[in-house]
Every structure is written in C-alpha cells, then in structure tokens.
Amino acid sequence: xxxxxxxxxxxxxxxxxxxxxxxxxxxxxxxxxxxxxxxxxxxxxxxxxxxxxxxxxxxxxxxxxxxxxxxxxxxxxxxxxxxxxxxxxxxxxxxxxxxxxxxxxxxxxxxxxxxxxxxxxxxxxxxxxxxxxxxxxxxxxxxxxxxxxxxxxxxxxxxxxxxxxxxxxxxxxxxxxxxxxxxxxxxxxxxxxxxxxxxxxxxxxxxxxxxxxxxxxxxxxxxxxxxxxxxxxxxxxxxxxxxxxxxxxxxxxxxxxxxxxxxxxxxxxxxxxxxxxxxxxxxxxxxxxxxxxxxxxxxxxxxx
Amino acid sequence: xxxxxxxxxxxxxxxxxxxxxxxxxxxxxxxxxxxxxxxxxxxxxxxxxxxxxxxxxxxxxxxxxxxxxxxxxxxxxxxxxxxxxxxxxxxxxxxxxxxxxxxxxxxxxxxxxxxxxxxxxxxxxxxxxxxxxxxxxxxxxxxxxxxxxxxxxxxxxxxxxxxxxxxxxxxxxxxxxxxxxxxxxxxxxxxxxxxxxxxxxxxxxxxxxxxxxxxxxxxxxxxxxxxxxxxxxxxxxxxxxxxxxxxxxxxxxxxxxxxxxxxxxxxxxxxxxxxxxxxxxxxxxxxxxxxxxxxxxxxxxxxxxxxxxxxxxxxxxxxxxxxxxxxxxxxxxxxxxxxxxxxxxxxxxxxxxxxxxxxxxxxxxxxxxxxxxxxxxxxxxxxxxxxxxxxxxxxxxxxxxxxxxxxxxxxxxxxxxxx
Numbered sequence: 001x002x003x004x005x006x007x008x009x010x011x012x013x014x015x016x017x018x019x020x021x022x023x024x025x026x027x028x029x030x031x032x033x034x035x036x037x038x039x040x041x042x043x044x045x046x047x048x049x050x051x052x053x054x055x056x057x058x059x060x061x062x063x064x065x066x067x068x069x070x071x072x073x074x075x076x077x078x079x080x081x082x083x084x085x086x087x088x089x090x091x092x093x094x095x096x097x098x099x100x101x102x103x104x105x106x107x108x109x110x111x112x113x114x115x116x117x118x119x120x121x122x123x124x125x126x127x128x129x130x131x132x133x134x135x136x137x138x139x140x141x142x143x144x145x146x147x148x149x150x151x152x153x154x155x156x157x158x159x160x161x162x163x164x165x166x167x168x169x170x171x172x173x174x175x176x177x178x179x180x181x182x183x184x185x186x187x188x189x190x191x192x193x194x195x196x197x198x199x200x201x202x203x204x205x206x207x208x209x210x211x212x213x214x215x216x217x218x219x220x221x222x223x224x225x226x227x228x229x230x231x232x233x234x235x236x237x238x239x240x241x242x243x244x245x246x247x248x249x250x251x252x253x254x255x256x257x258x259x260x261x262x263x264x265x266x267x268x269x270x271x272x273x274x275x276x277x278x279x280x281x282x283x284x285x286x287x288x289x290x291x292x293x294x295x296x297x298x299x300x301x302x303x304x
Numbered sequence: 305x306x307x308x309x310x311x312x313x314x315x316x317x318x319x320x321x322x323x324x325x326x327x328x329x330x331x332x333x334x335x336x337x338x339x340x341x342x343x344x345x346x347x348x349x350x351x352x353x354x355x356x357x358x359x360x361x362x363x364x365x366x367x368x369x370x371x372x373x374x375x376x377x378x379x380x381x382x383x384x385x386x387x388x389x390x391x392x393x394x395x396x397x398x399x400x401x402x403x404x405x406x407x408x409x410x411x412x413x414x415x416x417x418x419x420x421x422x423x424x425x426x427x428x429x430x431x432x433x434x435x436x437x438x439x440x441x442x443x444x445x446x447x448x449x450x451x452x453x454x455x456x457x458x459x460x461x462x463x464x465x466x467x468x469x470x471x472x473x474x475x476x477x478x479x480x481x482x483x484x485x486x487x488x489x490x491x492x493x494x495x496x497x498x499x500x501x502x503x504x505x506x507x508x509x510x511x512x513x514x515x516x517x518x519x520x521x522x523x524x525x526x527x528x529x530x531x532x533x534x535x536x537x538x539x540x541x542x543x544x545x546x547x548x549x550x551x552x553x554x555x556x557x558x559x560x561x562x563x564x565x566x567x568x569x570x571x572x573x574x575x576x577x578x579x580x581x582x583x584x585x586x587x588x589x590x591x592x593x594x595x596x597x598x599x600x601x602x603x604x605x606x607x608x609x610x611x612x613x614x615x616x617x618x619x620x621x622x623x624x625x626x627x628x629x630x631x632x633x634x635x636x637x638x639x640x641x642x643x644x645x646x647x648x649x650x651x652x653x654x655x656x657x658x659x660x661x662x663x664x665x666x667x668x669x670x671x672x673x674x675x676x677x678x679x680x681x682x683x684x685x686x687x688x689x690x691x692x693x694x695x696x697x698x699x700x701x702x703x704x705x706x707x708x709x710x711x712x713x714x715x716x717x718x719x720x721x722x723x
Contacts, residue, residue: 003521004518004521007515007517007518007521008518010517011514011515011517014514015514125343129343129345130343130344130345130380130381131344131345131537131566131570132537132538132541132542132566132570133570134570137569137570137572139545139548139549139571139572139575140549141549141551142549142550142551144551150524150525152521152524152550152551154549223514226515227514227515227542227545227546228541228542228545228570230538232512232538235512236512236513236514237514240514267518268517268518270518271518271519271522275508276481276507276508276509276510276519276522277481277508277510279510279518280510280513
C-alpha cells in the first residue's frame, strides 16, 4: 500500500511535468493536441543523442553522480534537449498548427495533431529504430527503506521527483512574479482583451510552446532515465497526460500538477483492487469520474 | 479542390492502365503477401528468410512458370498496423496467399477478420497460441490456416520441466496480456503446478504502460524463488530491469520471444546468468543441418534468432502448394494442395533450388512430395498444427547458446505425464 502510493507519486511527478504544458496549450489554443506527448519522445531522444556525444567527447562527464545513474553528460544533454524540444514545438506550431488555426476550426487542429503525432513517431523510428535504448546500462538498485512492510525506493526516482518539483516551482514563480507571467495568464484568460492591453499574441504563443516543449523534454528524459527509451513513449504517455489535464481542469497549472499525482497514485493503487490486466483502465475511469462529477476539472473554471 | 481529386483519379487510372500494360508485356507473376515485423530486431531475419525462399523458388522456375513477387509489409509487431497491412495486401495487391506473421496477437485478428473471410490462405512461421487451434477446429479459419511453429503448450511444458530439474520450489508467472501471452501463461502455470511447483501469482503486463514498477512490486510481495516470463522484449526489458533493481531473484525462465539481442544487451549479460529460455527446435535430422549451412552460406552468419527455420519452411511449403494449385488458384485451392507437398509417402525432396525444381516437376505431373525442410519433414494435423522437439537456451558472450536438446519423444512423454 505505502509502496504503491510512493511509486504513484514518483510516476505522477513525470506525468505532472507533461500535463503542465498540455494544459497551457489546450487552454490557450483551445484544441486537444494529440501530438503533444510526442514532445516527450523528441526530448528524450535529443537527450540521448547529446548524451552519447558528450560521453564520447568529454569522458570526464561520463561519471555517474553516485548513487544516481545520472551522469554529467546526461544532465547537460537534458538542458540542451529542453531547449531543442521547445524550439521544435515552436517550429511544429509554425509549420502546421498556425496555418490551420488561421483557416480552419479547432476540429481540424485535432485531426492535424494526430497526423503530426504519426509523423514524429515514425521519423523517430526511422532514425533510431524500434528497439529500446538506455542512457545507462547500469540497473539502478533500489534502497530498502523498511522491511516490514517492504518499502523500496531508487535514488534516481527521488532525484526525478525533486527535479520535477524544482521545475514546477520555477514555473510557478515565473507565472506569478514576472510581467511575462502576467501577460501569459492574461492571454489564457482572454486573448482579445490581452491584445488590447498590448500583449503580443504570437510571442506569447511561442513562449507557451517553448515552456511546454522544455517541460515535456524534461519529463521524457526523466522517464527514460528511470525506465527505458523507445519510440512508443509518446502514445504511452498520451492517456495519462490527458487524464491529468482533464482531472486538474484545463488551463490550471496547479490542477495539472495535482492531476498528474492523482493519476500516478491511482494507477499504482489500481493493482491492489483490479487484476493486473485491467489496471491500465484506471486513467479512463478517472477521466469518466471527473467528467461526471466535476466536468470543469478540480481547478478549472466553470464555463457554463 | 474537386478538380484536384478528379485530376488525381485520372492520373491513378492512367497509372493502373500503364501497370497492366506492362504486366501483359512481360512474363506473368504471382503476388504473394509477406507480413513480418521487419522493423523489429528479431523480425527482420525472419522476413529475409522468407524472401530468400521466394528467390530460390524463382530460380527453380517460379510458381507454375510465373515469377513469385513477394510483397513484403511491416507489421511493426503492432496489431493495428498488422491488420491494416494484411488488408492492403489482400484488397489492393489481391494476394491469394499471405505468409505471416509472428505474434499470435496479430495473426489471430488477421486470420479472423482479413484472410479467412476473403478466402486467402495464411501460413505463419511463428504464431504459437492454442487459440489458433480452437479457431481452426471451429471451422472459422475455413481450412485456410497453417503454421510451421509448434503450439505454446510445448514451451509451457518444457518450462515446467526445466524448473523442476533446477529444483525451483515457487514461481511467479508474468505474461504479456495478449492472445499468446494469456495462452502460454495459463498453460505454464498449470504445468508448474502439475510438477509440484507453487505458483504464487500470474501477473499480466499490458502493452505500452509508462512503468511496470507496480507489477514488479506486486510480484516481489510473494518473494518467489523464480520468475516465468512470457513476454516480448519491449515490456520484458522494462519489467526485468525494474524487477532486478528492486532486488528480485535473477532466476528466470523465459519463452522464446525473449531470444533477442536487444533483451540481452539492454538487461545486461551480467544480470542474465541465471536466465534460461525455452524454444521449440528443429529435429536433429540432416535436412535441418543442411538448412543451417545453406543459411550461413547465403546470409554470412548462422541462423541464431527465433523462427528462422520455421519461416523458411512456411514460405517453401506455401509456395510449393501454390505451384501445385496453379498460378490462378484461389486461397482455398492452394490450401487444398498443402497435403501433396507434405505427404509422408511422397518423394522426399530437399530444401534446395534443385529440390524445389524437382518437387515442382513431380507436383505438376500430379504426384506428391515429402518436403524435407529446415524443421525436418513437416506434416500438418487437421488444424494446421505441427509438433516439434524443444531446446533450452541461455545468453552468453556471443549471443544465445543452446543448452539442452529435448527430443520429440521426451517432450511428448513429459506432456502426457503432466496432463
């Protein structure tokens, strides 16, 4: 029980990171972006490329920070991957979504996002292949916190949780303490009014994509660090991330964070009540329950 | 926009016209669908082996004098992709014969929703689910279904035999939650119990989960003496790394699906010292050894992955039957000719270009042959099944090595003793 909750919190941290970007995008551009979770894959693979590059060029960086399996090379690669993924998100928006936004309705955007997802996924398969990749071949050994009940935790997972929380805190400070954060929230509230007040819409949209892209890249890299990396990381995260966004309420950053933890913990606990074959239904059940009881989500504004 | 569509239609009509014109101008050819997971590391050699048989058949004169055009599609080991690809082969390429695929979870929907309804014959190299036996027995497959791979109960029984011999007292079964995994997982659990091994739990792993940590934790709760893994490499890697990281036992028995370099390198050879795998095998007969030599000569390395000899025989038997049925045969007509290719009383023919040429000659004259293939002298039962001996294998520095050969008699005897 305690172990399941603990595992859920750790998985939840990654889902939360992914959901923050999605909730901002969905709220600001008002469409369900099914290509969103592919940003996690872009980020994780970008980190892989730079990790290999740095490890080869500067062998000193290839030392893991014990007891983590994280190396200096990977830490550096993650930062670069965050920037690159942010940029890719802007480019994808510029190439596809911006054009459709100007001409067609939100439904076309949804369909386009499916197409974009397929393209990204298959390009990754073309370049990297279907097989699983790892940043480190080492298996991270768990530390035993308690024998009865048996509670195990991996140092990597604690690091992932800590880093996710730091990133969320940074975003929170930016949203609440900077002029840019105000502009961003203003656009989310009412794009027309924000423009009247002198906020450049295109700049804000680009900024949101960059934020969403970098947080996703962090989520993807952290996930690959604690699990493995394969091209299916996008579809794997699609459902949990959407569930977290809907649970939290579209547009609410804090809702997305909470939603991520709820989905993570519920999926962990699901195995205690459901046969293992049915446990993946948990995110669906959560979405259904939230939509039935509180359609606007936990933190969402009532738009009726 | 409308004009565009019309233009496009015109262009494609023209292209089709040109294509038929070209086809008429040259010699005839028959389209054969080949569907394997070519983009997966263990799938590519299986597909290449099938294509190689196509080349050999063409060298021997082709199907009923026509060149075989093996149209290869990738199912990506994904059910949705596989069914779509099969549909395109059947509907657009108009094949009457589909060779494929590996995973039972994909083969079953293709058989029940694409090939059998369309009357197309399907021959798989590697699908081992007993669910396919039920489908064939119920008549749903309309006699169009064959496979050159023994059903999963052989592997399940051999896993129990290995566990008993290794003195394992308790085990937890972890299986992939698809047709194949449920099937082999259930049979393995029954087999373990039949030899007196306590089965703590059977845990299903679903495809594409963000993490298998919860499942690993659940398995750890019982502190089993060993794990039985009926998984594919993708979830196998994830689960086993999680399991070992949590301090679970390294004593593992795995199905042939884990016979993959990906699994070996990603989990790490150092962690797989206590791992032993099961697989069905070719009998130790000259024709099987000849295949190994021919394969090494053609591809430059010995056949080491799963399903290669089965893939060879699946393609060879199917194409010889196609030849016997004639170039314009329907799927049902091809299927009806399979017994003439695998007739134990027929003339024994080896799996070489000369052998294929001789077989075609005999078949054209109305005789029957006994195909001596990479998996020995293949014969199908009423449900399109074959039986086979088994091996146990381990991971080593060079890849995967056979540990022990368990003959057909030994396998059958053991299976009879536990049932």
